[in-house]
Amino acid sequence: MSLDSATVRRIAKLARIRVDDAEVGVLQTELNAILGYVDQLNEVNVEGVAPLSGGAQMAMRLREDTVTDGEQAENILANAPDRVGQFFAVPKVVE
């Protein structure tokens, strides 16, 4: 499988990364090199093999669904690039 430039632009859009026209060609070459390399997995017979999603040799642990933390608005907002009162501020979304 080889990516065309339209697909590179689509991936960039999905990833929310602005890509200039000049960058598309470079990215296309680099991404195709990586995809070309990983294509060797097609040689492997995985018939009947379950996917392994994690490195942990255990079942996922559950906890009680209770509040364990909170009342930290100032701590959390301290790193906000922009804020209004106790809210994160962003460019206008609704006209």
Next chain:
Amino acid sequence: MSLLNLTIAQAGAALAAKKFSAVELTAAHNAAIAALNPRLNAYITTTPALALAQAQAADARIAAGTAGPLTGIPLAIKDLFCTAGVRTTAASKILEPFVPPYESTVTRQLLEAGTICLGKANLDEFAMGSSNITSGYGPVENPWKRNGSDAKLVPGGSSGGSAAAVAARLALGATGTDTGGSIRQPASFTGLAGIKPTYGRCSRYGIVAFASSLDQAGPMARTVEDCAILLGAMSGFDPHDSTSAERAVPDFGAALGRGVKGLRIGIPAEYRMDGMSGEISALWEKGVAWLREQGAEIVDISLPHTKYGLAVYYIVAPAEASSNLARYDGVRFGARVDGEDLIDMYERTRAAGFGSEVKRRIMIGTYVLSHGYYDAYYLKAQKVRNLILRDFNNAFEKVDAILTPTAPSAAFGLGEKMDDPVTMYLNDVFTVPASLAGVPAMSIPAGLSAEGLPLGLQVIGKHFDEETVFAVSAALERAAGFTAMPSVRAE
């Protein structure tokens, strides 16, 4: 007496015996960093005043008789660990203004043990790299030089700043993280010991996430013993990490003297790759001989899916990264670049804040998870990952540990291996399989290349059997007698 060229064990004993104070030890390191860091760039942020305050507290503990083996020990903390009140960048411009309001579990445990934070060590951006050249804060210079050459070499990566700091005597030890070899490969490139413990042994809480099913914290230091001391303090169950293992932490130090008599050591045929340098295979042979001489039984084994490890890794890790790094959108923390509307702001923020390697990996990850390609790439990679785990499980029915080289070469020059991303990725060919399987693996310095650069051997163990890894590594360390030091170092 030099306060810089000590092991952690030696410094701890000297502090306990009041031969010098934690403040003196810390001040000596602060001065060494001020002198050498502008050249090596091992630290992104230095914290000399914080370090001295922590040292005073450590001295008070020592005086009160409540000190432990790490009280007063100055460390470099990889800038991927959140440190309360101290800027944490992950070597990315997108986190340049980020000051965490909380402490990672691993560094909190180290602080409780009384260690000193000298500063935040440089790394590849978001730990994505094998040479530290992807850092948004400039590359790190390896303190080691080729014989008769001043050419700048890379320290490896991603924990390259941690490695350079400890090798150049700018810290007694360091924290690292390892996703596909990021502790072991830089340890090998700088003549250090470093262990990636079993997945789940150290909490990931407060470590900036790269690939969550692979990321593990671990120590880097000048001796195997120092790594055992550090890992003891870094390990343990943490309810804040859903993949943290609910297991008691063994006394890793007690395993160092066990020896290897009667242990079965596996030598995997598939690690003998085409084009392996004569130097690397000779070092491997030497390691085999050292273990045999000390009474280990050497067993030929097969890990048949080894050659697919990198391909699996370069699907799974970018997939997880694309998801983890979605949080950097310029809204809640980190840098923002304004745009015409919300989407435009996201896109400009991420275009300006991420470096090219990070963008590449996010895009690969986005693609392999996207509709229509998920089964062909991501699901397939997860299945092959299971086969790699089976390979290890089968091997560990026959052997107690596995011996391999750590990396296919010694440290390379800044600017080399830059032709295409895949060439750089091949650095991790020997370290990635253990990461995918979640098993513990350690690199120890075993010799010098013909050009005078350190080379490492890797010991891989069973899940949660770091003790055998330490026992074998200590035996190799004794036999190797590695005492060489880098030419660029603080005195």
